[in-house]
Every structure is written in structure tokens, then in C-alpha cells.
Amino acid sequence: MIVVDASPAVHRKAGLGRYAEELLRALIAVRAEQPEAHLPIAAFYHAADQADTVVLPPDVPRLTSDHDHFSWRLRALLAHHLNYSQDAILHAAAAAQALPSPQLFHATEHLLPRLRNVPTVFTLHDLIFKAYPEYHLPRNHLFLQLAMPFFLRRADAIICVSECTRQDALKHYRLPEEKMWVIHEGVSPRFSPNLSAAELNRVRERFHLPERFLLFVGTIEPRKNLPTLFQAFKALREQAPDLVEELIIVGKQGWLTDAIYRAVHVNNLTGLVRFVGRVDDRDLPAMYRLASAFVFPSLYEGFGLPPLEAMACGTPVVASNTASLPEVLGEAAILVPPMEVGDWLQALRRVLTDAALRRELVQRGLQRAARFTWHQAASATLQVYEHVLARRALDHAE
Numbered sequence: 001m002i003v004v005d006a007s008p009a010v011h012r013k014a015g016l017g018r019y020a021e022e023l024l025r026a027l028i029a030v031r032a033e034q035p036e037a038h039l040p041i042a043a044f045y046h047a048a049d050q051a052d053t054v055v056l057p058p059d060v061p062r063l064t065s066d067h068d069h070f071s072w073r074l075r076a077l078l079a080h081h082l083n084y085s086q087d088a089i090l091h092a093a094a095a096a097q098a099l100p101s102p103q104l105f106h107a108t109e110h111l112l113p114r115l116r117n118v119p120t121v122f123t124l125h126d127l128i129f130k131a132y133p134e135y136h137l138p139r140n141h142l143f144l145q146l147a148m149p150f151f152l153r154r155a156d157a158i159i160c161v162s163e164c165t166r167q168d169a170l171k172h173y174r175l176p177e178e179k180m181w182v183i184h185e186g187v188s189p190r191f192s193p194n195l196s197a198a199e200l201n202r203v204r205e206r207f208h209l210p211e212r213f214l215l216f217v218g219t220i221e222p223r224k225n226l227p228t229l230f231q232a233f234k235a236l237r238e239q240a241p242d243l244v245e246e247l248i249i250v251g252k253q254g255w256l257t258d259a260i261y262r263a264v265h266v267n268n269l270t271g272l273v274r275f276v277g278r279v280d281d282r283d284l285p286a287m288y289r290l291a292s293a294f295v296f297p298s299l300y301e302g303f304g305l306p307p308l309e310a311m312a313c314g315t316p317v318v319a320s321n322t323a324s325l326p327e328v329l330g331e332a333a334i335l336v337p338p339m340e341v342g343d344w345l346q347a348l349r350r351v352l353t354d355a356a357l358r359r360e361l362v363q364r365g366l367q368r369a370a371r372f373t374w375h376q377a378a379s380a381t382l383q384v385y386e387h388v389l390a391r392r393a394l395d396h397a398e
Helices: 014-032 069-082 087-096 138-154 163-172 197-207 226-239 258-266 284-290 305-312 325-329 341-353 355-369 374-397
Strands: 002-005 041-045 062-064 104-107 120-124 157-160 180-182 213-217 246-250 273-277 293-296 317-320 334-336
Touching (some): 014 041, 014 374, 041 087, 062 087, 069 138, 120 138, 120 163, 120 374, 157 374, 197 284, 213 284, 213 305, 226 246, 226 341, 246 284, 284 305, 293 305, 305 325, 305 355, 317 325, 317 341, 325 334, 334 341, 341 355
Parallel strands (some): 002 104, 041 062, 104 120, 120 157, 213 293, 293 317, 317 334
């Protein structure tokens, strides 16, 4: 049995949760296409009493732990430092559900239990805590500083969600390249430009969306670089107030947000910049589709899924030209230096006024987004599982 950590999905952890949920669903779908495959897929999650399991496929076997978030992280860290096995936790969780013993564990949220006899795959999403330590809460930064070397060294295989992330890992850690795989994330088919007028009207009315607005989607935290966007939006409103009415910010509140909210007031944008919080997945495609443009000024992304989702909905994108974003978005977006307010202002004016450019960006965006599917990601991930299991069997044979 292959066990995939669904903890970030059931605990609604934004990007990591989207990855775990979509990958798990796609793995099960691809497995169903492979009647010869003999290892089933199961989900694992900790803090079972706090889990929102509606995001999991209804028939997927579930292994759970009652450890809360803090104790689960602390136990994993201590297990790696003291080199004691946590295999018994997985085996007990499987036995409690009368399931076979786990034969592989896939860690999806930067937390890998210390497993000695169960081979492991570890997904590395990013190394933001290395690039921008000041943008992490001290406790989280300390945990990753202490734990990440163990996770990366002891995983049998490492899946990097972009070549940028792989290069960052090689830069900061001495890792054998042969155990590192680049597997891009995917875009769910529900993100599409083909939405009914009724659906678009429903979402517009629910969120009181104006006719012309800019949209940002992501956790509200410092590395998303929202104050720079606020300055460019302010300048745009001063120069051409009829081009766009509001800037809509979708996403849950993260950490170190005081300066972000303060920047709204400093720039006299109260009532023009609107934070709507987390939006249900069923409403998000229409929000993308209704936006005049999608804006993503992030300083660093390990992959950057929201701009691709916007492209899949037929919305032109303006994004930063840093980290993984050029790799993921290619020439389908206008890419701008993240801290250059003047460049952002110019890019926004272009995308809002140049009809030919908008049509070109929409077409390129649809083509670009179509290249990234969860089915492809799952198929490639299963190949990693098979490689790890074959390698472990060979090692035991020797």
C-alpha cells in the first residue's frame, strides 16, 4: 500500500493543500487505468479530530493520527535528530483500519516522519525560508532550518515542483542528483473559460464584483509583495481611474500581515483594495474569468499555481519575473521585476488598454496552462514510486 500524506489538504493549507488534494485524486484515477497495478493508494493525515475530510475521495482508505500539528512536527524532528523509527505509527494506523502494511510513504508538506523500513518520497515545494528568512515566523524558520537537512537526506526520492526548486536545493544542500525528480504541478479541468453566464453572474453578485477589477489569489504574507502592487494600482487609478475599479485580494490571512494592511491605508486605497478572504474552490474559476487581469507580484514561488489557473480561465496575467515563474509561465504572461512600481504600472496599463495584446495573452495562456495536468503529474509520480520500490527491493536482494 502506498500512503500519501493528505494532511495539508484536510487542514486547508492553501497551496500545499491544493497539491496534496489534486495529486491524491489524480493518483487514484491513474491507478484505476492500470489494472495490473497491485499497490493501492491510501491517504494519511494527523490531527484527525480537526480534519476536513470532505476534500478526500470518498473511497480512499484513510490512516490517521491523533497528534496535533505541533506535536506531530516536534516528534518528527526529534525522531530524526535521535534517529529512532516512527514506522510503528504508520503500521498501527493501518492495522486499526484492517489495511495492509504501508510499503511507501509520500510526504507532501515539508514534514517527513523518520521511517526506517518504509521507503519514502518527499515533495520539496520551495526553499523560501532560505531565500527570505525574514518572511517566516521564527518558530517555522527554526523548524525548517533544523529539519530540512534530515528530510532531504533521508528521503529515498525527492520530487521538486520546478527546476528552480531543484536548483535551489542543490545550491543549499549536498544532494545526489540521481534521487531528485522535477514534476510540475497541474491545473484542474474545472479552471476553464467555458463558464455559463448564470455562473458568472452568481459569483459576481455573491462577491459584489465590479465590472472591471484586478485579481490576486494567494496567502496574505510578506513574500507576496502586495505593497508594491498597491503602489502601482494607486498610480494607475490616479492616471486612468476608468480602467479599473477595484483590486480584489483572495486568500486567507497568513503571517506578518500588519505592514500589508497598513500599506492600503498609507496609499489611500481603503474601499478600492478589498480582501475577500478564502474563496470556495467552486467559486474561484468564475472569479478568475471575471477579472480584467490577474496580478501576481510575488518575490518567490516554488511553482506558482494561481497564475496558471487564471490562464486556464482565459484571463491575461501580469506576474513577477523571479524564481520559478518564468519557467512556469513562459511567454504567456507579462513578466515584471517584482519591486519596480513603474514597470508594474506600465504593464497594467498595457494589459488593460491594448486589445490585441490581451487577445494574444489569453490565447498563449490557454495553450500554456493546457501543458500542465494533474494526470501527467500523477503518472510521473507513480514512476518515482516504482523506481523507489524497485531500488529498495534490489538493495534487499543484495
